[in-house]
Amino acid sequence: RKEVEQDPGPFNVPEGATVAFNCTYSNSASQSFFWYRQDCRKEPKLLMSVYSSGNEDGRFTAQLNRASQYISLLIRDSKLSDSATYLCVVDGNNDMRFGAGTRLTVKP
């Protein structure tokens, strides 16, 4: 089993749609969780940290369920500019463990 597993995707949605990404992790000792976005042929960029209480940043909402070792990202009112690969990231021992990413394409 991979340490961080994500929906394989790809997700193709129309503008204005709501889309949700799921991620599970295997290390129950992990304490820090993140979502990064990565545009084609670019470096990953921090989208948001994920807190136990859940957190929201504009159209983006992240949730963490420690008991189920599950993280989610919800994007509301999708924009064309949201098209990217979304990486779920969980801390390990002095390193960060990345999922393979879920590709999102938002179409007009």
Added chain:
Amino acid sequence: ETGVTQSPTHLIKTRGQQVTLRCSSQSGHNTVSWYQQALGQGPQFIFQYYREEENGRGNFPPRFSGLQFPNYSSELNVNALELDDSALYLCASSYRSTGEKTQYFGPGTRLLVL
């Protein structure tokens, strides 16, 4: 922009050669991590440097080695290059403190091994 820089941006080498990749961390950051990202995959942790010492290593062979300098910049060295080493190499800087894990990535170096 994160302030993390990497050089070179692209590199072509042949099997058996050696390569050195460089990274300058964001101002105020004292930790540098290196990742390898193959096409269609998430980044895989190679190793981390903190205060000029290796502070954790992923599942990579010893021919992957590194350095961190007093100014916190870092190098990744790969000896005896193999075709499978072709990938995007990412450097990420962070400030090591209790509870702070956020990493900021540089633009990466694309390595092609022929």
